[in-house]
Amino acid sequence: MTTTQEPTTAHDPAGTEEFTREWEEWHAAGQRALADPHGFLAVTSLHWLDAEPTRFPDAPGAWSTGPDGVRVELDEGEELLLDGEPVRGRYDFGVLPERASRYATAGEAVIEVAKRGGHDIVRPRHPDNPLLRAFTRTPTYAPDPRWALTGRYLPFEEPRPVTVGAAVEGLQHVYDAPGEIEFTLPDGGTHRLTAFNGFRPGTFHVLFTDATSGVTTYAANRSLSIDEPDAQGRVTVDFNRATNLPCAYTDLATCPLPPAENRLPAAVEAGERIPLERGGQP
Structure with a gap:
């Protein structure tokens, strides 16, 4: 018009x-x-989850998704902090709503678990990511x-x-x-x-x-x-x-x-x- x-x-x-x-x-x-140290410029990878537990170089644990939602399986010595509480072994994030995100801490990194376009994803954020460090x-x-x-x-x-x-x-x-x-x-x-x-x-x-x-x-x-x-x-x-x-x-x-x-x-x-x-x- x-x-x-x-x-x-x-x-x-x-x-x-x-x-x-x-x-x-x-x-x-x-x-x-x-x-921000854990903003979008800190994202180091984008992982699309499926039923097969998969490990990624920039996040602890083996990640998968299914009818019950996102799951992580952490080996001995691996740990996440979720809402300030330590998570070890197997943890179920459950079914996430569309456009929702949850954030877990792993050392200096933050691991985003989210649903986008009907797909579950894991998106690690590291404050030493070169894209973030070079930003002016x-x-x-x-x-x-x-x-x-x-x-x-x-x-x-x-x-x-x-x-x-x-x-x-x-x-x-x-x-x-x-x-x-x-x-x-x-x-x-x-x-x-x-x-x-x-x-x-x-x-x-x-x-x-x-x-x-x-x-x-x-x-x-x-x-x-x-x-x-x-x-x-x-x-x-x-x-x-x-x-x-x-x-x-x-x-x-x-x-x-x-x-x-x-x-x-x-x-x-x-x-x-x-x-x-x-x-x-x-």
Whole structure:
């Protein structure tokens, strides 16, 4: 859907200094989280479990999955800490819900046990991983209030299940979409993006690509969090806060791809750019 309405920004240009300061604080917090010793840059491998108990070089124990969920069998001298309690011998993690993760500690490492796209996985995280140790920063566009837009939340009568692809070939994710976010870009085009539920109740998570994707921004996806609407259904769509998902940095992530309708034809020159780790420019 495209029209020629005038764009509406969510911030007065006179407040650019305060706008920039708030953006810098937000961006710095995201960079600290990315550089966490057990964050995604610390992931050393991605193991897809099956019924055969299998040992991996970067995690203790033999791991398998079946109708009763994930199981680990630890040899004598091997130990995990789960919720602060030592685990030895055989331990059953049980059946994990989709997109759930549990984390066990093994020395300096953290072992993530998760379900993604209906498959059980083990994903060890080591703080000495070279990708993490070499990380410096993520390039971005300069913050610009022109890209902080006032939009509208348009709820569906009922949430719609939406199947999307993933960064891992052959994997699919299914998310409930409660509605759409409508906004007008600075070029005058009005668009709608399918929104998924956010991490906090009432908030939204939007996956999108645009004309910068694969040029100055990561090709597969970018992500935008949107706070809950006000009483009139208005929301702030601040593309300055468009972020890379973990798959922008590592092939060991199972990130979802945007639904087909979330591919914007315009160039959104705001937010995070291609990571240096993927050949991005400073």
